[in-house]
Amino acid sequence: MTYVIDPVRIGTEQLPGGRRLGWAEWGPVDGVPVLLSPGAATSRHLGFGGDVVDGLGVRLISLDRPGLGASSPLPGRTFGDFVDDIRAFAALRDLGRPLMVGNSQGAPFALACAAAGVVGALAVVSGADEVAEPCFADALPEELRRLVALAVADPAAAEQVFAGFTPQGMWEMVMSGSPECDLAVYRQPAFAAAYRHALDEAFAQGAAGYARDTVLAMGRWGIGLSDIAVPVDLWYGEKDTGHSPDLGVGLTSRIPGAVRHLVPDAGGAVLWTHAEQILSTLLGRDTTP
Structure with a gap:
């Protein structure tokens, strides 16, 4: 199975104020635009569904968050700053x-x-x-619980901790903590090469971008989940061991009308193993006139 292919178009966009936003694209230029907010410490280079986007008519656009890959840094950025970037990019x-x-x-x-x-x-x-939600306190491993507490109490100190991470360290952490169903994907030569490339590219400016991402993700989000008025689907592999202590049950309940999909015999690599199903479902939720 082809899990990843190299981007077919790549570049940067200059945002208001002069910062750059790095992007990579797959699929037809006149396809339905689907933005990708990539996973931890990866860059625009690691897309998904490259073998199905043409058939689905999807223009997949992966974006580097500030300080990662080709995107200019923005120290102290917030989720709101990212929203502003996406609004401007669109x-x-x-x-x-x-x-x-x-x-x-x-x-x-x-x-x-x-x-x-x-x-x-x-x-x-x-x-x-x-994971900073109090309901997860007893479900987290001790080290993760300590890092979450630090991210909430002292974000600057937490950023210093995460700024010590490297591409090799991230690779080893993922490979040592993933179930066999995920390793079968990650060890596939083309995927491993693309993943390593994305890690190296993400850290090209140093680890500050990743560190800020992680502090934001591990702290209290302050996102109005109950205000979401667009369709949301949440996908988890039933063997996923690292993303949500309850495989998204609580998160789904906090989003009005959200639908949770639990994929049998899959883990955290479900984005790549079930790309066509995920994109087809997303296209069916489109309410844009």
Whole structure:
């Protein structure tokens, strides 16, 4: 199976104020725009569904968050700043109100966009949950609980901790903590090469961008999930061990009308193993005139 292919178009967009936003695209230029908010410490280079986007008529656009890959840094940025970037990017590229996919640590950023109404529908795939919610305190491993507490109490100190991460360290953490069904994807040569490329590219400016992402994702989000008025689907593999302690049950309940899909015999790599199903469902949720 072909899990990933290289981008077919790649570049940067200059945002109001002069910062750059890095992007990569797959699929037809006149396809339905679907933005991708990538997972932790990865860049625009790691897309998904490259073998199905043409048939589905999807123009997949993966975006580097500030300080990662080709995007200019924005120290102290918030989820609201990301929403502003997406709103500006969509206007500059004449995308209207695009659809969106948020993967892993990219999920809360995508949820912020849904809450602000700048996207027409959202798929959260293997989404990082709001682990700072008190209900998860007893469900988290001790080290993760300590890091979450630090992110809430002292975000600057937490950023310093996460700024010590490297591409190799991220690779080893993922490979050592993933179930066999995920490793079968990650070890596939083309996927491993694309993943390593995305990690190296994400850290090209240093680890500050990843560190800020992680502090935001691990802290209290402050996102109005109950205000989301666009369709949201949440996808989790039943063997996913690292993204949500309850596989998205609580997160789904906090989003009006959200639909949770639990995929049998899949793990955190469900974005790549079930790309066609995820994109087809997302297209069916599009309410944009």
